[in-house]
Amino acid sequence: MDGFRLPLGSWVEAGVDWVKVNLDGLLDVVSFVVTFLVDGLTSLLLLPYFFVVIAIAALIAWLVRSWQLAIGTVVSFTLIVAMGLWVPAMQTLGLVLVAALVAVVIAVPLGIWSARNATVRAVLKPVLDFMQTMPAFVYLIPAIVFFSIGVVPGLVATVIFALPPGVRLTELGIRGVDSETVEAGQAFGAKPGQILRGIQLPLAMPTILAGINQVIMLALSMAVIAGMAGADGLGKMVVEAISTVNIAKGVEAGLGVVLIAVFLDRVTAALGTLGQNPASLLAVIRRRGAQRQATAAAAASAPAVETTVEEKELQNA
Template sequence: MDGFRIPIGEWAEAGVAWIRDTLGWLLSGVSAVVGWFVDTLANGLLSLPIVAVIVIFAALAWLLRSWRFAIGTIVGFVLILGVGQWVNSMQTLALVLVAALIAVVIAVPLGIAAARNDTFSAILRPVLDLMQSMPAFVYLIPAIVFFSIGVVPGVVATVIFALPPGVRLTELGIRGVDSETVEAGHAFGATPAQILRGVQLPLAMPSIMAGVNQLIMLALSMAVIAGIAGADGLGKEIVQAMSTVDIAKGVEAGLSVVILAVYLDRLTGALGALKTQRGSLLGAIARRRGPQDARSTAAAAPAPAEQDAPVAERTPARV
C-alpha cells in the first residue's frame, strides 16, 4: 500500500493549466470588468465628502431600520474615521458590495432552478457542500493563478465562499411557498413565469433576503483572505499587522471590520421584513398605506343590491 496514490492534485493542476491556457482571453476580460467595478465604486465613495457619505449611510439606516440605528451608524463611521481607517474601509466596502452583487446574481437563479427541478437540486447539493467545507485559503490558489495578485482574485474567492447560503435559502424559500397558492395561480391560467414573479418570489422574499444577508456577512468575513491576495482595504491592514505584530493597527482594522459587518447585517436584515421595522421610514409608509388601501377598497365596493334592502322599503304603499 506504500505505492498506492491517487493523483487528484496533479489532475487539478492540469485542469487549471488547461483553463488558463485555453480561456486566457475570457479570464482577462473578467479581470478587467471586475477590477473596473471595484475601483469605480471605491473611487466614487472616496471622491465624495466624508460627511456626505456618513449622512447617506445614516439616511439608509433610518429609511430601512430606525433613527436609533441611524445614530449608531453615525457614531460607528465617525469612529472609523477617527482611527484612520476610512480609506481602507471604503475599499473593503466596495469589494464586498461587488462580490455580493455577483454572488446574488448567480445564487438566486441557481436557487430557483434547484427548487423547480429535483434532479438539479440533487446534483447541486454536494457541490455546495464542497464549496462550504473547503478551506477559504484553498480558493486563493487557482484565483491567483487565473487573475494574478490584486483585488480580482480576492473578489473571486469571496464569491465562491459566499455563494452557497444564497443558493440554499433561495431554494428553501421557493419550496416553502404553499402549494395550494401555486395551484390557484395555475387554475387562473397563469404561466410558470407569472407564478414565479407574482406568487413564489414575493412569498419567498424573507428567506431570499436572509440568504442575501448571510451571503454579505460571509463576503465581509473574507476581507482578510482578500488582503492576502493583495487586495487593498482592511484585510491588507490586518495582514500587515499580523506580519509585524502591530497590535494597534490590528485592533483598529479589526474594529472597522466589525462596524462594517454590524451595519451591513442590520441593513440587509431589515430588507426582508420592512413592515416589522417600526422605526423605519419605509415601514411607517407601508403600514399607513395598508389602512388607506383598505378604506379605498371599501369605498369602491358596490352598494348593496336592492334585494338586500328591508322588505318594508321595497314594498310599495297601497292606495
C-alpha cells in the same frame, strides 16, 4: 498499499494550467470587468466628503430600520474616520458589495432552478457542500494563478465562499411556498413564469433576503483572505499587522470590519420586513399616509351624515 497514490492534486493542477493557457483571453476580460467594478465603486464612495457618505448611510439605516440604527451608524462611521481608516474601509466596502452582487446574481437563479428541478438539486447539493467545506485559502491558489496578485483573486475567492447560502436559502424559500397557493394559480391558468413572479418569489422573498444577508456577511468575513491575495482594504491591514505583530493596527482594522459588518447586517436584515419596523422612516410615512386617508374619508362622509339628519328632521316636522 506502499507506492499507491492517487495523484488527484496533479490532475487539478493540469486542469488549471490548461485553463490558464487556453482561456487566457476570457480571464483577461473577467479581470478587467471585476477591477473596473471594484475600483469604480470604491472611487464613488471616496468621491464625496466622508460626512456625505455617513449621512447617506444613516438615512438608509433610518429608512429601513430605525432612528436608533441611524445614530449608531453615524457614531460607527465617525469612529472609522477618527481611527484614520476611512479609505481602507471604503475599499473593503466596495469589494464586499461587488462580490455580494455577483454572488447574488448567480445564487438566486441557481436556487430557483434547483427548487423547480430535482435533478439540478441533486447535482448542486454536493457541489455546494464542497464549496462550503473547502478551506477558503485553497480557493486563492488557482485564483492567483489565473489573475495574479490583486483585487480579482480576492473577489473570486469571496464569491465562491459566499455563494452557497444564497443558493440554499433561495431554494428553501421557493420550495416552502404553500403548494395550495401554487395550485390555485395554476387553476386560474397562470403559466409557470407568472406563478414564479406573482406567487413564489413574493412569498419566498423574506427567506431569499435572509440568504442575501448571509452572502454579504460571508463576503465580509473574507476581507482578510482577500487582503492576503493583495486586495486593498482593511483585510490587507490585518495581514500586515499579523506579519509585523502590530497589535494596535490589527485591533483597529478588525474593529473597522466589525463596524461595517454590523451596519450591513442590520440594514439587509431589515429589508426582509421592509416598512414593518415601527421606528423606520418608511413605517412612519406609511402611518401618516393612512391617517391622512382616514381623515379625508371622515371629512368626505361628514356632509352626507349632516344631510341625513336634516332630512329626518323635515320628515318629523
